[in-house]
Amino acid sequence: MKRLFLALAFFLPICLSAQEVAVGLSAHQAQVGEPIQLMVTVRGARGAEIPQKLQVNGLQINLAGRSTQFEMRNFKMSSTLTYTYLVVPQIEGEFTIPSFEVKVEDKVFRTQAMKLAVSADPRAHPAPGYPQSSVPMPSDQPPVPSGEGEPFFADLILSKKKVFVGEVVPVELRFYFNSRIGGQVGERPTFGGEGFTVQKFSNAVKREQVVNGASYVVFSFQSAITAVKPGPLEIPEASLDARLQLPGQMPQGFDNFFGNLPIPQGMFTNNRDVTLKTKPAQMEVLPLPKEGRPEDFSGAVGKFTMEASVSPKKTAAGEPVTLRVVVAGQGNFEGMGAPVLTGEEGWRTYPPSDKFQSTDAVGFTGEKVFEFPLIARQDQTRTPGVRFSFFDPASEKFVVLTQDPLGVQAKAGGGAPSTPVPATAPAPGDTQPSSATPASTPDIAVMAGGAASWTALIVRREFLIANAALAVAWLAIALILIVRRFTRSRAGLEMARRKHLKDSFAALKKVEPGEFYEKARDHLVLRVSGGKDDLAALAGIEASRLSPELKHALLQILERHGESKYAAGGTPPPSVEERRAIMTTLKQLEASYEK
Template sequence: MHTLTNNRMKFGAVAAFAVMLAAASGYAQKVSADLSQEVTSVGEAVQLNISVTGATGARVPGQLKVNGLQIDFAGRSEQINIINFQKTVSSVYTYLIVPLKTGDFTIPPIEVLINGQKYKTAPLALRVGASSGGFAGGQGQQGRARSPQSQMQAQMQALMQFMNQGVQPPQPQQIQPGQQSQGRQPSGDDDAEPAYGDLIIPKTSAYVGEVIPVEIRFYFNANYPTQLRDQPTFGGDGFTVMDFSKPTQREQEINGVPYNVVIFQTAITAVKSGPLEIPPAKIEGRIQVPARGSSQDDFFNGFFGGQGFGMTARDMTVSTKPSKIDIKPLPKEDRPDDFSGAIGQFSLDAKATPKKVDAGEPITLSVKVAGRGNFGAITAPTLLDAENWRSYPPNEKFTPSASDPIGYNGEKVFEYTIVARSDATLTPTPEFSFFDPAVEKYVTLKASPIAVVARGSSNATQTTTAQATSSPTPQAATPPPAAPASPETASDLVTSFRRGAFQPTLTNPTFLIVNGVAALALLGLLALGVLRAVANSEASQRAARLREVRRTLHAAEDPNKSAEEFFALAAEFVQGRLSIAGGQGSTRDMLESSKVSEETRTAIYALLNQADEARYAATHGTSLDREARHTYIQQLKKFDAQV
């Protein structure tokens, strides 16, 4: 027992050590990169952080090269966490990015070397626009704005100072609408602007219908407690505005003054061509400032009303400067016929499930449009080579990208229900056209058709009845005629009988005729009884099935049935009625070979198409008024009488 216990303890220790090693190796694989913000303006620095969890001594590039961006390594910091007696080390490698020009930039994957093994981060996207008001010039402080180079140097020095001291930079105060920041003690920069706004648009020109990302920033002097009341007001004539994202916040020092920066993201879409005037974005709040006497600064006297001493709270409205964009019309040249207004950069993909179906069974064809652009204007792609298929309006679902707070990036999936008319081996070909503003051209994408095995309704396998091959009935054996007795034999018989006077009964012709007629009569009676019994049984079964099918038609007459329920009952009635009439195969095959008039056949075909659309189409809630329902019922009754 003692030996067993020791062995168990040793095994447990080894297992625990193995788990710790596995956990450590798992942590070492956690390498990620992120930006402090995804939209900025020329000259305003953005922080790029590479996080390595569970490992130390990682090697990262000293400088990153992206045309139009200046990216320099700023330093490294470490954080140690102990959770459940397990130590985890996280290293953060920081770069400062200073945009040199406007545009959309992609920061490629960054290679990180850890213990001889290479890891790569995901690519990052950065949008750079021209600032509408400057870094400190939103409300008459243009003279205090710094150049991009001097601002980057100041931010670099501040960040290096924090890292050299071994402490983390201060976290921004969370100033959500309806909440209040605590502020700081006045620092002496009393002439610094208490609040201003900045409107950042990454484009100076765009097309009608194009989604234009917009970032609205409000800067609040961190020396004064501030409370925001609601989200910004933003809008105007000639464009629409998407819902604001959840606001984010950071702290930024401008000309030596600390500011809390509250950032809202949205997007606008122009609805007409020509110069587009974009009014200022505004936000309302309440700020606490030191009370001033009449001899103090005119700005505070005018804005805050002047108080004798202490702090005073004042309502305020912070605004950005207005902006302007040139909106161009979409070109008419080379516009595809199936273009429906999609503008952006997209990809197209398709898949089908299941890939093998019997006659009449549907296939779901999922077509995915992914990328970035005006997803709200994207309609269902066109299905080419679909003559052999019946298709119905698709379901659609949009899923935004996890990193995009405004729904500008993502994917939209359209799910078609298709049913083969005849045997098919390839699905229809999805086609999607859009306008790419980056290259200023129309683009048409086609997804490859998908190999399937679909049996069509016109070639449905019909149940065949095997014809039994009748084998010839063997005839009753006729006994050979008795050989005539020879004279010598006859002479030996009893002499009281005359030669040839005796004849057996079974060989008597009269006996054979009478009994044969009776046997035939009996067999006829038996066969007639069997046929009558079979006929009565089939007739009763058919009558019972007919009554059951007609109950379905009677249920469809209920005015309380929805349109979907009515069409489902009508299709069930048609299929059952044709089956009772001896039809085989799909409903449409049976209808095609039935004896109904051409007018009735056409009407029932139209009803079946309506039933399929109500069953498969994404747009449920099919309308069916009383008059149309009555017309369908009369057509079904006429069809019942003709079948």
Template sequence: MHRFRITLVSFILLLCTEEVHSLSLIAKVDKTEATLQDHIILTLSVEGTQRIGRPDLPPMPAFDAMSRGSSTRMQIVNGQITSGVDYNYVLIPKKKGIFEIGPATIHHKGKTISSNKITLKISSADTKPQSTKDVFITTTVNNKSPYVNEQIIYTFKLYRRVKIANASLDNPSFEGFRVESLGKERQYEKIINGRSFLVTEINQALFPTREGTIEIRPAKVQCEVVVRTRRRRGFFHDPFFDDSFFGFSRTESKVLHSHPITVEVKPLPAEGKTPLFSSLVGNFTLATSVSKKKLEVGDTTTLTITIEGKGNIRDAHSPEFPSLTHFKVYDDKPTLTVQTSGNTFGGTLTIKKALVPLKEGSLKVPALAFTYFNPARERYELCKSTPLVFQVLPPSNKEKLHLVEALGTTTSKEEIKILGKDILPIRTSLSALKPYGMNPLQWAYLVFFLLPVAGYVGFTLIKRRRERWEEDLAYARSKSAVRNLNKKISLIKRYIKSEDSSEFYRLTSKALKDFLGDKLNMTGGALTPIEIEGQLQTLKIKKEKIESLKMILNILESGQFAFQRHSRKEREELLNQVRGLVKWCDKTIKK
């Protein structure tokens, strides 16, 4: 126990030596000049300590910044200990120009430490013809001067002659348009200037919602391009080894941009526009039908109104319905079905109304009508249904109006007499109101009835838990974390008596990190105490518990490299502390 305390004190002193050195923050980039299709790696290096929070980035309106994690460093040179941590970011340029980045800042013990500034020059994208590149994107529209609400087709294409990975498409916001999908993407090959490209094409229907000039901003694709590299000439220089199987490759991050598109949206013409205009632009039809035309007074028939066509079908609504004095009308909820045919968006709006005739005779429902604008013919067109005529008959089973007759005017009182008995006996005393309990046979029936229900509920709960276990990886890892750790502890116990104490500390450290990785759904073996602390702080774990966990992790790390040997009792005590901490973590950290 005495040697264990000496080791703990010495390790704490080792950590405290970090504070002796002055802290500094250094900003570095992998390049100072780039194009709009490149990205820049920004590294903020904290020198002098590892126990510090993430620096505050300066405002960078000309860039999108994404975190790429952190790494820690520690060196011992001539007995002098230096340590630090690097925070990495990816900067994606949004516009060209010369920009000054910085300074970034960190706050430590009431002091603010600033980094150096960096100047970056961003130029336009590569001006070489697109077809000469190995990977590029294009965006087009089939009509740059549509009418308001007229469909145009926006086409995105990704061309590539090399392998790419981790590609993500950032579509523009399409401000001023309503957007509809035109089905799944498709892939095909295309020859451009004798070069073969694999093309991924995505089509969308755009409906301009206002007139005037609207700009569609560039699309953006971030991806990793696989670049083949050749080895230097040597003993194995032979065409055989130029085959892709023996090729060496690396990846380069690329940001691909398309060009902006300007669309001039024309207003709908005033000539020919009537109050019947429905706001529909495209090509549409109107039809009506009824469930029956011959019925009786009080019967119900269903009127179905169908508007079908290609265009902005989502703006469709019921035509103006006439006032019917000889019918009661009950509206149902309209249903809209959208569909695509090739690169055209459209669908069907179905409106149903229940009609109840109030009088007999030949009753008529007038024709329904609306107009829409046909952009192909550049004129308004009329859609009109046919009138409906109903033959209404008088009701076949009239109810008698005299349902109650006066049987007499005698109001003299008479004694109540029992005239007869039915199947069940008539109760004449209050004992009939007394509650009765369930007999054993009734209880057996109840259990027999409820047993299948309980079995079904139990089976459903087990099935749902199994499905979540299979589909939710984070849940499965969290639930199996303690079981996996206990298996590893059974192996660790063998090294309590072993003379090689470093193996005990190595296995215990790995087991504890793997446990935390399972609970946090992270790669446990790669976690550092600093990263674990950051993750636990986001879960609002108590500070004293986090400090206890850090202390045990640091003891396990130092124990792997300590020269003195630790006793069996010291190892057992440390393992018990690990077990207690694991038990607390399992109850507190929920995924």
């Protein structure tokens, strides 16, 4: 066991310089006529004023006596006064013993109010509302603890000896220490065994109790066990470690030295590590009956109620609604499966999420909330119904709770909703609520809705590359269209013509002698008439403002070309001088057009 010792010192004799008042009941449940004790403990004082009688209708409470204890530690004396009231229940019911005043010297303290449940039946009922013990604890156990008379002992208290498989049985472990013993106790007891499971232990509750006239401090731990298989069940001992300060003997020779001087009680103590153990117990575990077991029985054993609500009441197309089912009561919430939906045709249903809220320390009492996400396949005005079955050990019968469909206005969506299948693993014993629910639990990647990457699509590399490609395409097309438009414009055409002229003039320099007249004529026609024909070129030359000499030279070029082309026998190729003269004429023509 984890050897973490509570820092709290747990007993009265621990040296206290400050005054303190505590109050406690020897039991919080009793039967009519069964007396119990109410103890008021006053520390650090020699006397106190307290009422002789407490007025509570249905309870008779009278001061029965007072005891004083002294302890000396580190040569400091401390005293503890214990006033004991006898409480005798007159009638059945739940009672609150109100707070009352305790006057210690010149100070006035107020005690805490306490609750007491009184039953007429020897099998006492739980005391709901009792702050530390809302778990029903047994009264069919011997009211007198097992180890009376011993300085310390332990008890295991089972609420039932005959249980069903899966039934949660509250248990309480009580560890008693005579109030004259000081020390520390372990944080949690050790408890467990085969054939049953144990819930987490509650925090230790400390109280004082009188057992056969002796005052004890009791540490009680609550938990619950669940039997997992039928047959006889042996509950092994539970143990708790403690380090005690036991009263010791005075050293040898001490009495000779001090002679007959009075030695205060508690002056000499021995530290001792002990392990308190409860006695083993037996239980009989019955199997759940087969007859009457509903097909959708989900393993819940206990006593439960069910409520359902839906929100929102009205949704847009394809939006989910949440059917909230609250199962409340006492039982095995941990092993409980989800309720099942009925009449869910027209709905897309998913396994519910669940959350358990316990109202006691051990998870026996509370409520479990199941939330079913629902999405309408067709427009809906009513939710599916809900059914929940459980086994009631008290009546030894299966009980089926049903919830009628609730009103809702849900519109069907256009396609499959992106709201994902909540990949909730069904709780133990879960039945699949609908055919729409996956029959098995497929891989996460298959079930997951939403994205499968931490990078948003808008910044993903592939997305950016695709957009960059589109941008390049757009720019390319834009460029092509711009170029095309320019080439078709007047400026574009002019530019093309100039380039053509330039090319044509440059070609004249390299042309073969036999083709010179032909190319010279082409260039001339292109320059003066835009490349039409000789007649247009003649007209162009005549209409131009060129000098008569230049006009004449140009006409000579046309004439020479005609001769070379049409004269019988042809004409010889131009001489170098003639060729130079024609080039000069054409240069002059270019120069005149440049002007």
